[in-house]
Amino acid sequence: MxxxxxxxxxxxxxxxxxxxxxxxxxxxxxxxxxxxxxxxxxxxxxxxxADPAALFVIPDHYIFRMLYSQGVPLEALGVPRTDGGAVETDARAIWRLFARHYSLFRATPSRLWFEHAMQTVFGIEERLSAANADALYDRIAETLGRExxxxxxxxxxxxxxxxxxxxxxxxxxxxxxxxxxxxxxxxxxxxxxxxxxxxxxxxxxxxxxxxxxxxxxxxxxxxxxxxxxxxxxxxxxxxxxxxxxxxxxxxxxxxxxxxxxxxxxxxxxxxxxxxxxxxxxxxxxxxxxxxxxxxxxxxxxxxxxxxxxxxxxxxxxxxxxxxxxxxxxxxxxxxxxxxxxxxxxxxxxxxxxxxxxxxxxxxxxxxxxxxxxxxxxxxxxxxxxxxxxxxxxxxxxxxxxxxxxxxxxxxxxxxxxxxxxxxxxxxxxxxxxxxxxxxxxxxxxxxxxxxxxxxxxxxxxxxxxx
Amino acid sequence: MxxxxxxxxxxxxxxxxxxxxxxxxxxxxxxxxxxxxxxxxxxxxxxxxADPAALFVIPDHYIFRMLYSQGVPLEALGVPRTDGGAVETDARAIWRLFARHYSLFRATPSRLWFEHAMQTVFGIEERLSAANADALYDRIAETLGRExxxxxxxxxxxxxxxxxxxxxxxxxxxxxxxxxxxxxxxxxxxxxxxxxxxxxxxxxxxxxxxxxxxxxxxxxxxxxxxxxxxxxxxxxxxxxxxxxxxxxxxxxxxxxxxxxxxxxxxxxxxxxxxxxxxxxxxxxxxxxxxxxxxxxxxxxxxxxxxxxxxxxxxxxxxxxxxxxxxxxxxxxxxxxxxxxxxxxxxxxxxxxxxxxxxxxxxxxxxxxxxxxxxxxxxxxxxxxxxxxxxxxxxxxxxxxxxxxxxxxxxxxxxxxxxxxxxxxxxxxxxxxxxxxxxxxxxxxxxxxxxxxxxxxxxxxxxxxxx
Amino acid sequence: MxxxxxxxxxxxxxxxxxxxxxxxxxxxxxxxxxxxxxxxxxxxxxxxxADPAALFVIPDHYIFRMLYSQGVPLEALGVPRTDGGAVETDARAIWRLFARHYSLFRATPSRLWFEHAMQTVFGIEERLSAANADALYDRIAETLGRExxxxxxxxxxxxxxxxxxxxxxxxxxxxxxxxxxxxxxxxxxxxxxxxxxxxxxxxxxxxxxxxxxxxxxxxxxxxxxxxxxxxxxxxxxxxxxxxxxxxxxxxxxxxxxxxxxxxxxxxxxxxxxxxxxxxxxxxxxxxxxxxxxxxxxxxxxxxxxxxxxxxxxxxxxxxxxxxxxxxxxxxxxxxxxxxxxxxxxxxxxxxxxxxxxxxxxxxxxxxxxxxxxxxxxxxxxxxxxxxxxxxxxxxxxxxxxxxxxxxxxxxxxxxxxxxxxxxxxxxxxxxxxxxxxxxxxxxxxxxxxxxxxxxxxxxxxxxxxx
CATH class of the missing domain: 3.20.20.140 (Metal-dependent hydrolases)
Known part of the structure; x- marks a missing residue:
């Protein structure tokens, strides 16, 4: 990419x-x-x-609303419920879900912003996909720990x-x-x-x-x-x-x-x-x-x-x-x-x-x-x-x-x-x-x-x- | 064309x-x-x-409204009156009227659609005009009879x-x-x-x-x-x-x-x-x-x-x-x-x-x-x-x-x-x-x-x- | 220019x-x-x-509104007051004010119109600025006197x-x-x-x-x-x-x-x-x-x-x-x-x-x-x-x-x-x-x-x- x-x-x-x-x-x-x-x-x-999901998915309404618009429940994306209901807490599972729907973001500003951060901050030049979701997750998570x-x-x-x-x-x-x-x-x-x-x-x-x-x-x-x-x-x-x-x-x-x-x-x-x-x-x-x-x-x-x-x-x-x-x-x-x-x-x-x-x-x-x-x-x-x-x-x-x-x-x-x-x-x-x-x-x-x-x-x- | x-x-x-x-x-x-x-x-x-006018002019409000906007009465275009009033019934006359005003359609979608049909369905690559209206009418009419x-x-x-x-x-x-x-x-x-x-x-x-x-x-x-x-x-x-x-x-x-x-x-x-x-x-x-x-x-x-x-x-x-x-x-x-x-x-x-x-x-x-x-x-x-x-x-x-x-x-x-x-x-x-x-x-x-x-x-x- | x-x-x-x-x-x-x-x-x-200000600035609301929007009082531009208040009457001073703010007109139609007139009517091919305001004023004023x-x-x-x-x-x-x-x-x-x-x-x-x-x-x-x-x-x-x-x-x-x-x-x-x-x-x-x-x-x-x-x-x-x-x-x-x-x-x-x-x-x-x-x-x-x-x-x-x-x-x-x-x-x-x-x-x-x-x-x- x-x-x-x-x-x-x-x-x-x-x-x-x-x-x-x-x-x-x-x-x-x-x-x-x-x-x-x-x-x-x-x-x-x-x-x-904290982690890739907490950084890129859970707090970003540009990201989760697009997945939601295609039928992905907000609970599955770890978005906290105000009524105390349970939501996904496995950051890697959330990241995978995002990765699997990544094509939804084609030609959107979210895509431009995300890839700019991936490349300039994490040195990642691969396009996110279901196939590389885990590898990229690990790479970002590791980087996030650095001073x-x-x-x-x-x-x-x-x-x-x-x-x-x-x-x-x-x-x-x-x-x-x-x-x-x-x-x-x-x-x-x-x-x-x-x-x-x-x-x-x-x-x-x-x-x-x-x-x-x-x-x-x-x-x-x-x-x-x-x-x-x-x-x-x-x-x-x-x-x-x-x-x-x-x-x-x-x-x-x-x-x-x-x-x-x-x-x-x-x-x-x-x-x-x-x-x-x-x-x-x-x-x-x-x-x-x-x-x-x-x-x-x-x-x-x-x-x-x-x-x-x-x-x-x-x-x-x-x-x-x-x-x-x-x-x-x-x-x-x-x-x-x-x-x-x-x-x-x-x-x-x-x-x-x-x-x-x-x-x-x-x-x-x-x-x-x-x-x-x-x-x-x-x-x-x-x-x-x-x-x-x-x-x-x-x-x-x-x-x-x-x-x-x-x-x-x-x-x-x-x-x-x-x-x-x-x-x-x-x-x-x-x-x-x-x-x-x-x-x-x-x-x-x-x-x-x-x-x-x-x-x-x-x-x-x-x-x-x- | x-x-x-x-x-x-x-x-x-x-x-x-x-x-x-x-x-x-x-x-x-x-x-x-x-x-x-x-x-x-x-x-x-x-x-x-039926015929070129019945195919392209009479039922197509994109076509007849443009002629109407320039002063051509709908009656002259064969558009049926609901009050029983007389309208033009000569398909060739209607077609000629359309041809005479063809320049009104410059840069409109109607023009693109019409010429696409003319070329791909009837094999006509000439631009419609008062001069070739009769010739094109005959060619379309003849083609329309085919199985x-x-x-x-x-x-x-x-x-x-x-x-x-x-x-x-x-x-x-x-x-x-x-x-x-x-x-x-x-x-x-x-x-x-x-x-x-x-x-x-x-x-x-x-x-x-x-x-x-x-x-x-x-x-x-x-x-x-x-x-x-x-x-x-x-x-x-x-x-x-x-x-x-x-x-x-x-x-x-x-x-x-x-x-x-x-x-x-x-x-x-x-x-x-x-x-x-x-x-x-x-x-x-x-x-x-x-x-x-x-x-x-x-x-x-x-x-x-x-x-x-x-x-x-x-x-x-x-x-x-x-x-x-x-x-x-x-x-x-x-x-x-x-x-x-x-x-x-x-x-x-x-x-x-x-x-x-x-x-x-x-x-x-x-x-x-x-x-x-x-x-x-x-x-x-x-x-x-x-x-x-x-x-x-x-x-x-x-x-x-x-x-x-x-x-x-x-x-x-x-x-x-x-x-x-x-x-x-x-x-x-x-x-x-x-x-x-x-x-x-x-x-x-x-x-x-x-x-x-x-x-x-x-x-x-x-x-x-x- | x-x-x-x-x-x-x-x-x-x-x-x-x-x-x-x-x-x-x-x-x-x-x-x-x-x-x-x-x-x-x-x-x-x-x-x-009359003069360059009377020609280009005072009567042109495209010009004076832009200067006004950036804090220049209309009085300073010689725009007449209906309540009898005093306004600038020195055409050259008005022209200089206009010249000093000329960059406001970048990419506006006023700029295009003004420069067209400057070049085709007055033969001026320099871009107006504080530096050349007086020289251009003189040149336009002189030209305006011609039959x-x-x-x-x-x-x-x-x-x-x-x-x-x-x-x-x-x-x-x-x-x-x-x-x-x-x-x-x-x-x-x-x-x-x-x-x-x-x-x-x-x-x-x-x-x-x-x-x-x-x-x-x-x-x-x-x-x-x-x-x-x-x-x-x-x-x-x-x-x-x-x-x-x-x-x-x-x-x-x-x-x-x-x-x-x-x-x-x-x-x-x-x-x-x-x-x-x-x-x-x-x-x-x-x-x-x-x-x-x-x-x-x-x-x-x-x-x-x-x-x-x-x-x-x-x-x-x-x-x-x-x-x-x-x-x-x-x-x-x-x-x-x-x-x-x-x-x-x-x-x-x-x-x-x-x-x-x-x-x-x-x-x-x-x-x-x-x-x-x-x-x-x-x-x-x-x-x-x-x-x-x-x-x-x-x-x-x-x-x-x-x-x-x-x-x-x-x-x-x-x-x-x-x-x-x-x-x-x-x-x-x-x-x-x-x-x-x-x-x-x-x-x-x-x-x-x-x-x-x-x-x-x-x-x-x-x-x-x-």
Whole structure:
């Protein structure tokens, strides 16, 4: 299987040569990873990863959902049940099952990421199959025991300059403190993600809110609640955070009169808000968070549009994040108007928008980001964090928003080993896109080189204030 | 005009060579046509086709709608009026009119299909024009009289292994019986399409429902109605059916409590259901049909999203299927939740989804099919059963759903002569897509060969249980 | 920077050679510009353009919105404030600011248009930068003083055969009269755009309506109002108009019973119509305008779907057309049904549809235009008047609607110097698309040549009855 050194480059020779040349100048740039989901404990404890199944299969919903879609029970893949039911615990059996279904991943990003890790981290150039499953399992398992496979060593080997984690508003960030106290020179920063205390529709909201007030010691009023957020943001910022992150069902924002917002909060706090009021509360909070960003300088990330836990029966057995979060149509133009009316014209604010609805790229997102000083477009996300998805992102946003209203790439992953692979894909796809622009006379070659650097490294660092 | 042997292949030489190589291995595979609309009477009676206009123009809404869009009256094209008005009956005059407007079809799939039939069936390599219209008419007309131009002979010449027809729930399937009784070895299977007795908004619903109860002898209750469907499905299955087919205005599904469903049915049966209730009834019936599929193993096809008979004045004169069915935005993520909650996790069920809203491919359909074991994606349909449409289908579904949550190709046509042409186009486009993946290092060449076979032949056969 | 003679052509050599050959036959065809926004006063008065900033920056919302999106205040760019606030008046300072931010325009259409004008009009082949800003300013300023840089001379140099302006229903068209009286042989025709007296939501509607009745002398009844439109249309037509133009928030149309329409008009006239009624009135007026087109033969243009003045705070300071009009999802299939029921089957009527929602191209617009005799599709518009936007337009409409239900290209611009550049881009993109069809065997080369001519020249002239 050995990775093709020209992978993801344009088919036509002249353009391919330009892409190759561009890529050679960005291939080894440091990795800036401002929006990730790796565990801070990894860097704090620096323990070895357990086994091949625990590394590649059990925690990766890209992998297990594909097998599930073809009839493989999640239990057989070792995915833990929240109801206490039994699941497979034999890592080798799980790995074999994955290997036997490996052809399902043909032409998917998971395949690209997996093989990049296999080759660059484990030195494996064979394609996984039922036949070699055991041999490869042994080889990976053996390698995982080595000192240079610990999280900190990999961080350094991957050339990571800074990595952000995503952390609950209630988190004490002790792992972040431990990392800093350890004297290790890696830079791991938290991100303030308050969804659990902002979204009344999330299971456990009431408890989370109670804990939030307890933790911050504020009055249980709207003003106390806002002050609590300010305090927690400051706590995060003091530990290196430069951004907040907000995952809402829709992009709806609101900018209510103070009295109305207070009354709404009271209903939410008392658990008597109806569906419309709960949505309105989330909407109001996006604008409040944007205002706080105006005050404290934290960059704000919004990624709306996912219908979480679509599969009811599965959710009951396995809980969150099991590959059953499905995108839906998402409006931005009407939804964001209140927030943008409040802070959109302030160039000191940075709001980074993501989408799972690609139709919004050219129709709404590029026009909005190509106008409002506070807006930037996040990269192709989740299902679209793929070679074709990234290509469509550039093709449908650049002509209206240019390159400089986008923020380069972030990898958005829990899968540590896939980080270099994802940046590799992104850099290749962007260089391929730029090469096409050079080839068809829309961009000079010296400019393409500069833009390649910007997209691979500079823009992310700058947009996230890292 | 002679067909270009490299048609629809990528422009770049290396990629083109890969595509050509892939295609050479699937070009002559048998045709599996699991979702078609040819007339069962053709195979039963095996009569000659009438004349060039009756073959290519009068029944083909792709052809006559394009001429109509440029001001040619349907009457002049011999399209029969339902109100008894006079239409052109001179086949040669109709053919000439088509020939005179032939340039309208430039770069359309109709053109590709037509010329494929002209060359491979009639040996004609000239481009149709006003100048050669008469000569070509004569040549086709003469050929049509030959024994080897009868439906059964063409079925064999085309390399069809099995073809499904689409049949009303009220159909006695006598032509299917006749085919089987004849001893001819062709395999023609029916498909259960109950829209006429499921959709209260269709003209003639009340009569159809009465006839349905009469035919099945069931009680006029909801339970009787469901039992009637079970009986008719069994009748179809005994005659070779492996699938059902459902064309609804939207993808809405429901899973009502039994009492509610019964009350709803009573209102529908009495003709007093309002628009919302009629929609709800269709929604409920999709879930009931999915449950029956769970029982009897028939594959379920859903193709929603067409606004039928958009052109009121035209509908009054010409009736159904006159090129005035227009797609509209279609939601899947919310609409399918009830049905998927009921049967979506059962890997023994196969539900094949189609769409006329391409925005759903990457946003909703691929994520759903990449998760639920019961779901598969049908190929690019109707307006998108075209080279570019098929390409977009692969480009926007593969990265999330892979190849194996799709079902290969089906031709969805009434136009018998276009069947080989459509499979030819599909195989070429898929090979072109695969060649691109090989060229840019995303797929190994041996895998591409296997996938090409799967897409051209194996997946359709397997998904439709043929 | 010197423009690449092969710009926007396909990367692959064989296809590129076909595109080059096709383009060579259309490159110098006359420009037909049936939907433009240049000032009629320019042709009437034939005065010199003021300075480089006034020519390229201050009036061009493509340019200043991009700088604004990156934090440059509009005041610093000399954009006039409607509230009387001070703005930069030093043209050279504005130009320098533009030059310093020139890299923002990488890979945008603005860049392509600007450089085309720089090279072909001013003979400048250097890329604008902070370093050469002053030198280029001087060179352009000097050139602008020359006689051959006056509007009429440029009209002739650009090879314009006819250009339409867009004019309020209340306009006396005196500049058009002056042009005709001058004996100059250029053809400048007005377009009837009645939005100001049709859309009750526009600021100043009541005054505009009063002025409309005053001007036409009709009764202040619905019949008088319609008669007023008929009179104004005739006035425009007598001055060369061949078309009307309608920019509505949505594509909604209605076809009310006469009494209902009268009552609706009375409420609108009295300013007591609610939001739904105001929308319904716009909807009704589209159908009335279509009926008038049936009577007087004026071509009707509809371009819906823009949320105007999205940025409230900015609108208060700067007013209309400041780059803050954002597209939104637009339905056509349901919205246009009433209008199409009234006139859609009449081949003597021409209604040209535009969109800012690209998802409608393949799903709704191509199927509608591929059926209704009265419908034609306008070219890729506004944000999509770009190389990639035009390519997507062809790729998603041609297979269903063909080429002949589209109307070639129009430039839709206020920026006089960008007119040749825009037609150049369009002709290149269309030739590139056609070359691809030839290369992959979907179109014969002789046909591609004919279609290239049609798209570059003939179709616009014919559709707009020029």
């Amino acid at each position: 050995a990775l093709d050194p020209d992978r993801l480059f344009p088919s036509e020779q002249t353009t391919r040569a330009i892409a190759r040349q561009l890529f050679s100048t960005v291939e080894h740039l440091p990795i800036v990873s401002p929006h990730g989901h790796t565990e801070p404990a990894w860097y704090a404890e620096n323990a070895a990863f 240079d496979m610990r999280p900190r060593a990999l961080y350094e080997r991957f050339g990571i300059e800074v990595i952000a984690t995503t952390d609950s508003a209630l988190d004490d960030l002790k792992h972040h403190d431990a990392v800093r106290a350890s004297g290790w020179k890696g830079r791991v920063v938290p991100t303030y993600r308050p969804d659990a205390v902002v979204d009344p529709d999330r299971p456990g909201f009431a408890e989370a809110l109670a804990r939030f007030f307890e933790l911050t010691g504020m009055d249980e009023t709207y003003q106390g609640y806002l002050a609590g957020h300010r305090a927690r943001r400051a706590y995060f910022k003091a530990r290196g955070a430069t951004a907040t992150d907000h995952g809402h069902p829709s992009a709806l924002t609101a900018d209510l009169a103070p009295g109305d917002a207070e009354r709404l909060f009271d209903k939410v706090r008392q658990g008597v808000a109806d569906a419309g009021e709960r949505e309105l509360f989330r909407a109001q909070m996006l604008t409040e968070m944007a205002r706080m960003s105006q005050e404290d300088g934290l960059v704000m990330q919004i990624h709306p549009g996912s219908v979480r836990n679509h599969n009811g029966p599965l959710f009951e057995r396995f809980g969150f994040d099991k590959g059953a979060d499905i995108p839906s149509r998402t409006d931005y133009v009407h939804a964001l108007k209140p927030l943008l009316g409040a802070v959109g014209n302030d160039p000191s604010v940075t709001i980074i928008l993501f989408t799972l609805d690609e139709t919004a790229y050219s129709r709404e997102l590029a026009p909005l980001a190509g106008h409002y000083p506070a807006l930037r477009l996040g990269p192709a996300w989740w299902f679209f964090d793929s070679a074709d998805g990234m290509k469509r992102f550039r093709e449908t946003t650049t002509e209206t928003a240019g390159f400089y209203n986008t923020v380069g790439f972030n990898d958005d992953t829990r899968a540590f080993l896939s980080i270099p692979a994802r940046h590799d894909v992104s850099r290749r796809v962007d260089c391929a896109y730029l090469a096409g622009l050079v080839r068809d006379g829309r961009l000079d070659e010296d400019e393409a080189h500069e833009v390649a650097q910007d997209l691979a490294y500079r823009l992310a660092k700058q947009a996230y204030r890292l | 002679a067909l270009d042997p490299d048609r629809l292949f990528p422009s770049e030489q290396t990629t083109r060579a890969i595509a050509r190589q892939l295609f050479s291995t699937v070009e002559h595979l048998p045709i599996v046509s699991p979702h078609g609309h040819t007339e069962p009477a053709w195979y039963a009676e095996n009569a000659a086709f 080897d131009m009868r439906p059964r002979a063409l079925y064999e010449r085309f390399g069809i292994e099995v073809i499904a027809t689409t049949d009303s729930a009220l159909d006695d399937l006598k032509h299917h019986d006749a085919v089987r009784a004849s001893g001819w070895k062709g395999r023609v299977v029916p498909t259960y399409r109950p829209d006429a007795v499921v959709d209260p908004d269709r003209p003639g619903f009340a009569e159809a429902l009465a006839r349905f109860f009469e035919l099945t002898g069931m009680d006029e209750t909801y339970q009787g109605y469901l039992a009637g469907h079970r009986a008719r499905r069994a009748y179809f299955k005994a005659r070779g059916a492996t699938a059902t087919d459902h064309g609804h205005p939207s993808a809405l599904t429901a899973d009502l409590a039994p009492g509610d469903a019964e009350r709803l049915f009573d209102k529908v049966r009495q003709g007093v259901a309002d628009a919302g209730e009629r929609e709800l009834f269709r929604a409920q019936m999709l879930t009931e049909m999915a449950r029956m599929s769970q029982e009897d193993g028939l594959v379920m096809q859903i193709h929603p999203g067409s606004v039928r008979n958009h052109n009121g004045p035209l509908f009054e004169r010409f009736g159904f299927d006159k090129g005035a069915d227009i797609p509209s935005r279609t939601d899947y993520v919310h609409a399918l939740k009830p049905l998927l909650g009921a049967v979506g996790n059962d890997p023994s069920v196969t539900i094949i989804l189609f769409t006329l809203d391409e925005t759903a491919y990457s946003r909703e359909l691929a994520p759903l099919a990449g998760h639920y074991p019961a779901l598969r994606l049908g190929p690019a349909w109707w307006f998108f059963d075209s080279a570019d449409g098929m390409k977009r289908f692969r480009e926007t579904t593969t990265e999330t759903a892979g190849f194996y949550n799709t079902v290969g190709f089906n031709d969805d046509t009434r136009a018998f002569l276009s069947i080989p042409a459509r499979h030819d186009v599909s195989r070429r486009v898929d090979c072109a897509y695969l060649a691109g993946l090989v060229r840019d290092g995303r797929l190994d060449e041996d895998e591409a060969h296997e996938v090409a076979q799967d897409l051209a032949y194996r997946l359709a056969k397997q998904a439709y249980r043929l | 010197a423009l690449d003679p092969d710009r926007l052509f396909p990367s692959e050599q064989t296809t590129r050679a076909i595109a080059r050959q096709l383009f060579s036959t259309v490159e110098h065809l006359p420009i037909v510009s049936p939907h433009g926004h240049t000032e009629p006063a320019w042709y009437a008065e034939n005065a010199a353009f 051959d840089m006056r509007p009429r001379a440029l009209y002739e140099r650009f090879g314009i055969e006819v250009i339409a302006t867009t004019d309020s229903a209340l306009d006396d068209l005196k500049h058009h009269d002056a042009v005709r009286a001058s004996g100059w042989k250029g053809r400048v025709v007005p377009t009837y755009r009645p939005d100001a007296v049709v859309d009750p939501d526009r600021p100043g509607f009541a005054e505009a309506l009063a002025r409309f009745f005053e001007l036409t002398g009709m009764d202040e009844t619905y019949q008088g109002y319609l008669a007023g439109h008929r009179a104004r249309r005739a006035y425009f037509k007598a001055r060369g108009a061949t078309a009307t133009d309608h920019g509505h928030p949505s594509a909604l149309t209605a076809d009310l019973a006469p009494g209902d329409a009268e009552r609706l008009f009375d409420k609108v006239r009295q300013g007591v119509a609610d939001a739904g009624e105001r929308e319904l009135f716009r909807a009704q007026m589209l159908t009335e305008m279509a009926r008038m087109s049936q009577e007087d033969g004026l071509v009707m243009q509809i371009h819906p779907g823009s949320v105007r003045n999205h940025n409230g705070p900015l609108f208060e300071r700067f007013g209309f057309d400041k780059g803050a009009d954002i597209p939104s999802r637009t339905d056509y299939v349901h919205a246009l049904k009433p209008l199409l029921g009234a006139v859609g089957n009449d081949p003597s009527v021409t209604i040209i549809l535009f969109t800012l929602d690209e998802t409608a191209y393949s799903r709704e617009l191509a199927p509608l235009a591929g059926h209704y005799p009265a419908l034609r599709l306008g070219p890729a518009w506004w944000f999509f008047d770009s190389a990639d936007g035009m390519k997507r337009f062809r790729e998603t409409t041609t297979e269903t609607a063909g080429f002949y239900n589209t109307v070639g290209f129009n430039d839709d611009t206020r920026a006089f110097l960008s007119i040749p550049a825009r037609h150049d881009v369009s002709r290149r993109v269309d030739c590139a698309y056609l070359a691809g069809l030839v290369r992959d065997g979907r179109l014969d080369e002789d046909e591609a040549h004919e279609v290239a001519q049609d798209l570059a020249y003939r179709l616009a002239k014919q559709a707009y009855r020029l």
